[in-house]
Amino acid sequence: MTDTEARLDQIRGAMPPRPHNARTIAALTANPGCVRRAILDAAGVDKPRLAAASGFPAPFGQSRFAIARGNAFEALVKADGCAELLRLLRDKLGLPIPEASYADLEDVAGSTSLPVRHARTRQLVTRTAGSGADAGTLFDHPLLTLEVGGRLAYLEPDLIAFRLRDRFHVVEIKSFAAIDGQADPDKVAAAAIQSAVYVLAMRELLARSGRDPDLVADEVVLVCPKDFANRPVGALLDVRKQLTVLQRQLSRLALIADLVELYPPGISLDLAMDETGVPRRAASELAAALEIFPARYSPECLASCEMCRFCRHEARATTAALGRAVREELGGVEYVDTALRLADGEAKPGGGQHDAAALLRTAARLRAESLAAAG
Numbered sequence: 001m002t003d004t005e006a007r008l009d010q011i012r013g014a015m016p017p018r019p020h021n022a023r024t025i026a027a028l029t030a031n032p033g034c035v036r037r038a039i040l041d042a043a044g045v046d047k048p049r050l051a052a053a054s055g056f057p058a059p060f061g062q063s064r065f066a067i068a069r070g071n072a073f074e075a076l077v078k079a080d081g082c083a084e085l086l087r088l089l090r091d092k093l094g095l096p097i098p099e100a101s102y103a104d105l106e107d108v109a110g111s112t113s114l115p116v117r118h119a120r121t122r123q124l125v126t127r128t129a130g131s132g133a134d135a136g137t138l139f140d141h142p143l144l145t146l147e148v149g150g151r152l153a154y155l156e157p158d159l160i161a162f163r164l165r166d167r168f169h170v171v172e173i174k175s176f177a178a179i180d181g182q183a184d185p186d187k188v189a190a191a192a193i194q195s196a197v198y199v200l201a202m203r204e205l206l207a208r209s210g211r212d213p214d215l216v217a218d219e220v221v222l223v224c225p226k227d228f229a230n231r232p233v234g235a236l237l238d239v240r241k242q243l244t245v246l247q248r249q250l251s252r253l254a255l256i257a258d259l260v261e262l263y264p265p266g267i268s269l270d271l272a273m274d275e276t277g278v279p280r281r282a283a284s285e286l287a288a289a290l291e292i293f294p295a296r297y298s299p300e301c302l303a304s305c306e307m308c309r310f311c312r313h314e315a316r317a318t319t320a321a322l323g324r325a326v327r328e329e330l331g332g333v334e335y336v337d338t339a340l341r342l343a344d345g346e347a348k349p350g351g352g353q354h355d356a357a358a359l360l361r362t363a364a365r366l367r368a369e370s371l372a373a374a375g
Contacts, residue, residue: 002257003257004150004256004257004260005150007260007265008039008042008043008044008256008260009043010265010266010267010268011039011040011043011045011260011267011268011269012043012044012045012269012270013268013269013270013271013272014270014271014272014273015045015046015049015270015271015273016044017043017044017151018044018045018046018047019044019151019153019154020041020146020148020151020153021153021154021155022155022156022157022194022197022198023194024041025146025148025153025155025197025246025250026190026193026194026196026197026246027304027305028041028148028246028249028250028253029193029242029245029246029249030300030301030303030304030305031296031298031300031301031304031305032245032248032249032252033296034295034296034297034301034305035259035293035294035295035296036290036293036294036295036296036307036311037295037305037307038252038253038256038259039256039259039260039293040269040293040307041148041149041253042149042150042253042256042260043149043269044149044151045269047305047306047307048060048306049271049279050269050271050286050290050306050307051306051307051309051310053271053279053281053283053286054283054286054287054290054310055283055287055310056307056309056310056313057309058306058307058308058309059302059308059309060306066175069175070174070175072230073173073175073225073230073232074158074173074175076230076232077173077223077232078140078159081102082100082102082138082140082159084232085138085159085161085171085223085232086100088221088223088232088233088234089161089221089234091234092221092234092235092236100137100138100161101137101138102137102138102140103124103137103138103139103140104140104141105117105120105121105124105139105140105141105142105143106140106141108120114143114154117141117143118143118144118145118154121139121142121143121144121205122205122208122209124139125139125142125160125162125168125202125205125206125209126205126206126209126211128162129162129168129206129209129211129212129215130211137161137162138159138160138161138162139159139160139161139162140159141156141159142156142157142159142160143155143156144156144157144198144201144202144205145201145204145205146197146200146201146204146250147250147254148250148253149253149254149256150253150254150256155197155198155201157170157171157172157195157198158171158172158173159171159173160198160202161221166215167215167216167217168202168215168216168217169217169219169220169221170195170198170199170202170216170217170220170221171220171221171223172191172194172195172198172220172221172222172223173223173224174187174191174222174223174224175224175225176224176225177224177225177226177227177228178224178225178226178227178233178235179227179228180227183224186303188222188237191222191237192220192222192237192239192242193239193242193245193246195220195222195237195239195242196220196239196242196243196246197246198220199216199217199218199220199239199243200243200246200247202216203216218238218239218240218243219236219237219238219239220236220237220239221234221235221236221237222234222235222236222237263292263293264292267289267292267293268289269286269289269290271286287310290307290310291314295307295311295314295315296320297311297312297314297315297320297321298320298323298324298327299312299321299322299323300323300324317335317336317337318334318335318336319333319334319335319336319339320334321336322336329356329359330356330359330360331352331355331356332350332351332352332353332356333353333356333357333360339356339360342356342357342360342361343360343361343363343364344364345361
């Protein structure tokens with residue numbers, strides 16, 4: 001075990017490291033500059049449990065009805081040998097043949113072991129990548145891997161379609177609806193970054209097998225219900241931008257050793273669980289340990305990070321709590337009270353605050369003029 005691994009184990013405490021999945025890896029891109037999140041993810045900390053024990057439980061979680069609806073829609077898309085999916089692939093990707101071969105990798109000869117499934121996925125994908133046949137091949141429940149902060153994460157995309165003009169295409173099946181041809185932009189963006197995780201994992205699999213990683217297309221196929229029915233509709237998503245952000249953040253986690261060394265040894269977020277699984281450590285102790293690692297809070301964190309409520313409470317009365325745009329415009333002005341006093345001329349700007357102070361005074365003057373004009 002390296003010194004960095006020992007430090008991360010100490011930070012995490014007695015709990016085993018929490019494995020990553022595509023959703024948690026995708027969430028890493030939401031706030032790349034946050035040191036707290038980088039260290040917690042590299043250590044494999046169970047953030048939902050930590051947030052609850054510190055007194056600020058995470059507001060996340062799908063209802064069982066949403067999960068059931070998603071499973072039912074995926075089963076519909078894959079029914080009868082993926083008949084509906086093939087129709088969409090012909091429409092969006094120009095599948096040149098009326099049928100396609102199909103391989104289900106959910107188990108291998110009765111084994112559901114993750115290493116066995118991954119080995120079989122790698123074998124079939126590599127073999128198909130070297131084939132010159134222009135045929136459609138569908139891999140259902142393939143198992144991929146991706147290294148995140150020095151730990152191996154197993155990933156299971158909904159489906160991979162191959163030999164659509166000599167390219168692999170990741171297929172992502174979602175249960176949110178496209179109404180009049182338009183889906184919720186936030187949900188589409190989340191699907192795009194999650195699909196980018198699978199594209200990157202596929203490319204690394206091919207590269208490790210001596211194949212060309214560019215065989216995996218930058219465009220993924222998003223399948224979701226049309227309008228208020230369960231009729232599937234497909235769309236192509238370009239994930240090149242998401243891939244760039246994802247690779248940058250994963251590279252940052254790979255350099256976690258340099259980041260950990262910036263903080264004193266002995267820090268631990270151990271919950272001190274009793275025999276029934278109830279944390280015994282005081283919330284105030286956990287909060288003090290967490291505050292050693294600086295956060296980069298913004299309101300957008302509320303949609304992507306389990307520690308969001310803790311960090312929001314910590315950031316109260318700061319300009320960061322007003323959003324990234326405000327924080328960047330007011331660089332050097334950390335607190336709202338300081339910003340208000342600079343705007344009123346009650347305080348003199350310090351080093352690095354002159355531009356922000358001028359902006360605040362202009363905004364205050366324009367506001368006063370507008371109020372006066374309104375009577």
